[in-house]
Amino acid sequence: xxxxxxxxxxxxxxxxxxxxRRRQQKKPNNFFRFFVVVILSxxxxxxxxxxxxxxxxxxxxxxxxxxxxxxxxxxSPRRQNILLMGIDIASNSTSPxxxxxxxxxxxxxxxxxxxxxxxxxxxxxxxxYIAGKNKPDKINHAFAFGGARLATRTVEETFGxxxxxxxxxxxxxxxxxxxxxxxxxxYIEKNMKYDDYSGKLHINLKQGEHILSGKETExxxxxxxxxxxxxxxxxxxxxFFNALISRIKDPTVIxxxxxxxxxxxxxxxTDLSGYEIAKFLGMAKSxxxxxxxxxxxxxxxxxxxxxxxxxxxxxxxxxxMNKMVYRNxxxxxxxxxxxxxxxxxxxxxxxxxLQSELEAKGINVKLQASKSIPKDYIAIHNxxxxxxxxxxxxxxxxxxxDSHTIYDPIGINRTGKDMTIVISGL
Numbered sequence: 001x002x003x004x005x006x007x008x009x010x011x012x013x014x015x016x017x018x019x020x021r022r023r024q025q026k027k028p029n030n031f032f033r034f035f036v037v038v039i040l041s042x043x044x045x046x047x048x049x050x051x052x053x054x055x056x057x058x059x060x061x062x063x064x065x066x067x068x069x070x071x072x073x074x075x076s077p078r079r080q081n082i083l084l085m086g087i088d089i090a091s092n093s094t095s096p097x098x099x100x101x102x103x104x105x106x107x108x109x110x111x112x113x114x115x116x117x118x119x120x121x122x123x124x125x126x127x128x129y130i131a132g133k134n135k136p137d138k139i140n141h142a143f144a145f146g147g148a149r150l151a152t153r154t155v156e157e158t159f160g161x162x163x164x165x166x167x168x169x170x171x172x173x174x175x176x177x178x179x180x181x182x183x184x185x186x187y188i189e190k191n192m193k194y195d196d197y198s199g200k201l202h203i204n205l206k207q208g209e210h211i212l213s214g215k216e217t218e219x220x221x222x223x224x225x226x227x228x229x230x231x232x233x234x235x236x237x238x239x240f241f242n243a244l245i246s247r248i249k250d251p252t253v254i255x256x257x258x259x260x261x262x263x264x265x266x267x268x269x270t271d272l273s274g275y276e277i278a279k280f281l282g283m284a285k286s287x288x289x290x291x292x293x294x295x296x297x298x299x300x301x302x303x304x305x306x307x308x309x310x311x312x313x314x315x316x317x318x319x320x321m322n323k324m325v326y327r328n329x330x331x332x333x334x335x336x337x338x339x340x341x342x343x344x345x346x347x348x349x350x351x352x353x354l355q356s357e358l359e360a361k362g363i364n365v366k367l368q369a370s371k372s373i374p375k376d377y378i379a380i381h382n383x384x385x386x387x388x389x390x391x392x393x394x395x396x397x398x399x400x401x402d403s404h405t406i407y408d409p410i411g412i413n414r415t416g417k418d419m420t421i422v423i424s425g426l
Contacts, residue, residue: 081161081325082108082272083152085143085168086221096170097269102143102151103171103222104237107161109325118324119241121234121296127309128158138309143168148269159317161325165272173267174221175214180260181253183211186243187375192223235412238294239375242404291391293380295324295407319383320407330384334393335362337385340415344373344425351423354399361396368415373424379408382418 086104089096105122124140131142131153142154152163178184192205203219205212212220221240224233247253298316302309322328339358343351348369355365378390378400394401400421414420 077112079112079325080110080164082110083148083155083163083166084108085148085151085166086174087143087168087170089170089172096172096267097147097168099144100170101140102168103140105139105151105155106237107155107159107163107325111327117292119292119294120320120324121237121294122155123234123297123299123310125301125308125310126158126297126299126312127302128154128312130154131157148271158312159321161321165270165276167270167272168268169264170267171218171222173264175218176263176267177260178212178214178217180263181247181256183213184217184240184243184247185209185211186217186220186239188220189372189375192219192225194219194223194225232412234296238404238406241294242375291405293324293390293405293407295320316383323383324407329388332382332384332389334389337382337419338364338366338417340366340368340417340420341423342368342370342373342413342415342420343423345369345371346425347423350399354397354421354423357397357399366416370413373413373422375404375422376424377404377406377422379406379413379420379422380418381408381414381416381420383407385418 084104084106085102087096087100088103089100101124103124105124107120107122109118109120111117122139124138126139127136128139129135130137130139130145131150133145139151139154139158142151148166148168152166155161156163187209188205188207191207192203194201194203196202201219201222203223205216205220205223210216217240221237222233223236297310298313298320299311300313302311341351341355351367351369355367358365380390390405394403403421408414408420413422
């Protein structure tokens with residue numbers, strides 16, 4: 001794994017991919033792609049339920065339409081990894097996918113037969129060796145140097161995994177998408193103010209519930225000028241993911257989806273074929289979105305030098321890849337867990353009820369109140385806790401069954417040793 005020992009600032013020899021033969025590259029096409037495979041699945045499921053099966057792809061994009069019956073694929077028996085990238089077009093707005101950096105990198109890992117989906121956020125400032133180059137750089141520069149293919153190679157060589165496909169969307173595409181949906185309802189956890197005149201980025205958002213326009217959503221996603229920096233920004237991208245899924249599920253939004261599908265092709269690039277896209281759409285009937293687990297590459301911000309970097313922790317990152325990508329399991333007895341409950345002061349009774357239910361199962365529980373909590377979620381700090389353990393807990397404790405789960409070895413708002421259940425006042 002490419003990483004830097006933050007104590008000595010001496011680079012180690014990169015670990016090369018675990019496979020020897022690269023797959024044959026496919027020629028990128030301008031076929032319809034969406035912001036994330038899970039979002040595609042959500043759209044498809046609601047279109048299918050409303051009997052709006054017909055597609056609107058051009059002949060160059062797809063040679064035949066798929067019916068609901070065609071989408072009943074048996075999903076691949078192999079693990080599939082997809083690299084999703086959000087592209088900052090500030091450097092080159094006329095050609096979004098040439099010379100621009102990736103502002104967001106998400107590794108989407110789909111288990112064999114589509115049993116579950118895990119998502120790993122890769123901080124844009126991660127200090128790595130760009131594939132084929134002999135000096136370290138930020139990982140988001142890979143796309144600027146060589147587009148999606150170089151970014152894919154860099155991720156593969158850095159983390160020792162195989163990327164099967166990629167999807168890239170420009171930030172202009174995100175703006176168009178949100179405006180086509182009629183805005184994005186979301187809770188903003190703090191006031192956000194920032195102006196970048198050279199990058200044409202102006203952010204002025206107030207704390208509270210809002211329906212954001214496309215441009216305001218871009219600002220929410222890109223804001224990172226607080227104490228958490230890029231990690232706080234990644235967390236907001238995760239809240240955006242949840243809010244977007246909820247928005248798509250709104251019946252009033254479903255009728256707007258055909259317009260959305262016509263807008264996006266100009267702003268998206270992928271090497272997925274029409275058949276593969278349709279296959280992912282077919283996952284909608286079996287994927288439980290509340291079971292999707294999200295993690296961030298472990299590490300710490302660099303405290304040396306003039307350039308800001310995210311220094312990857314090689315041991316924790318390898319452990320994360322083993323759990324999230326390869327689904328390695330470690331036997332953990334729930335009774336050995338130490339769980340924290342971080343709750344808004346107005347939810348004290350709810351927190352105490354949940355504490356009693358967990359303690360009845362022999363689990364050690366710690367309570368902690370907070371004045372400001374923006375979201376309900378479960379943060380897993382112990383990477384040995386697998387999805388199976390979380391699924392079992394959610395089955396037996398109704399209060400957390402719909403909670404979004406993230407892997408947080410870094411420990412933002414950490415209350416328990418192994419896991420923190422966060423209960424907001426919303």
